[in-house]
Amino acid sequence: MEVNPTYPVREITQAAYDALADPDPDVLYCITDSPAYASTADPPMRAQLMTLDNFDRVKHYQDDVLYCIVQNIAAVLLSGDDVPTTQISYFDDTPEVVDFLKSNPDSRYFVRIFEGGASEIASYSLVDCTSLVSIDLPGSFSEIKDGVFVRCKSLESAILRDGIAQIGDYAFSECSALTQITIPGSVQRIGSSSTGSSFASCTSLTQVVLMPGVAEIGNYTFTECTALSGINLPDSLTAIGMGVFSKCTSITGIQIPGSVTSIGAFAFSGCQNLTAITISKPQGSISGAPWGATNAVITWTG
Numbered sequence: 001m002e003v004n005p006t007y008p009v010r011e012i013t014q015a016a017y018d019a020l021a022d023p024d025p026d027v028l029y030c031i032t033d034s035p036a037y038a039s040t041a042d043p044p045m046r047a048q049l050m051t052l053d054n055f056d057r058v059k060h061y062q063d064d065v066l067y068c069i070v071q072n073i074a075a076v077l078l079s080g081d082d083v084p085t086t087q088i089s090y091f092d093d094t095p096e097v098v099d100f101l102k103s104n105p106d107s108r109y110f111v112r113i114f115e116g117g118a119s120e121i122a123s124y125s126l127v128d129c130t131s132l133v134s135i136d137l138p139g140s141f142s143e144i145k146d147g148v149f150v151r152c153k154s155l156e157s158a159i160l161r162d163g164i165a166q167i168g169d170y171a172f173s174e175c176s177a178l179t180q181i182t183i184p185g186s187v188q189r190i191g192s193s194s195t196g197s198s199f200a201s202c203t204s205l206t207q208v209v210l211m212p213g214v215a216e217i218g219n220y221t222f223t224e225c226t227a228l229s230g231i232n233l234p235d236s237l238t239a240i241g242m243g244v245f246s247k248c249t250s251i252t253g254i255q256i257p258g259s260v261t262s263i264g265a266f267a268f269s270g271c272q273n274l275t276a277i278t279i280s281k282p283q284g285s286i287s288g289a290p291w292g293a294t295n296a297v298i299t300w301t302g
Contacts, residue, residue, distance in 0.1 A: 139163015185213025
């Protein structure tokens with residue numbers, strides 16, 4: 001159920017909040033006896049929304065922030081630049097968020113799904129969505145489903161929280177405004193060994209960071225990411241699939257960690273500016289070199 005997007009703030013003690021049998025879904029609750037309490041008096045303060053669990057983890061409180069504790073919701077949708085940041089919409093589940101985004105194609109929205117509030121967004125449900133600017137996905141999403149954000153051409157930022165285990169095929173493909181992505185170490189595999197293409201044709205993507213723990217990059221994951229110039233591969237990585245970096249024309253060099261045991265065919269095909277591949281293994285210990293990198297010098301350092 002979507003409710004009125006402009007919410008009153010109710011200042012309340014923690015004990016009084018805990019005693020509420022049914023918190024009003026139309027109210028933002030600010031816990032006044034918390035160490036982060038900030039008054040609503042002038043001048044107005046920025047409203048920062050969080051679940052109670054997340055609030056308890058805050059280490060450094062800001063004096064100019066009104067910390068609003070929100071409970072019993074699946075998602076919060078923050079409106080775009082043309083309205084105040086305190087205009088907020090609540091949703092009971094992610095299908096309602098999807099419907100809202102798709103029904104407002106000319107607006108711009110920043111979406112955060114709270115930890116534990118929802119477990120997935122259905123496959124291909126946001127294809128060609130033009131209103132989504134930023135998505136923040138919790139670790140309670142065990143998997144980002146296939147094709148969820150295909151051709152979300154306004155998507156500039158995607159925050160993936162630790163706990164996500166897999167990123168599906170075509171999950172973010174053709175998100176042409178996405179500029180960087182950090183893959184948490186909980187992600188065991190990006191894409192599949194058959195189709196893959198999780199971030200294919202993200203033409204503004206310049207930086208990719210894979211945190212320690214990521215084990216496999218599926219086929220064609222970053223193919224045709226023509227702006228990609230920085231890629232960090234962790235020591236946990238064991239497999240680089242077929243065509244993973246094919247047609248990434250801005251890559252000039254790449255370091256392959258010693259943990260990698262296989263690199264798929266054509267992994268670097270069409271990377272005409274790739275001139276240096278450094279591999280922390282004995283020479284020839286990974287078959288198939290140079291994997292389509294016709295202009296690269298391969299240096300084995302193991």
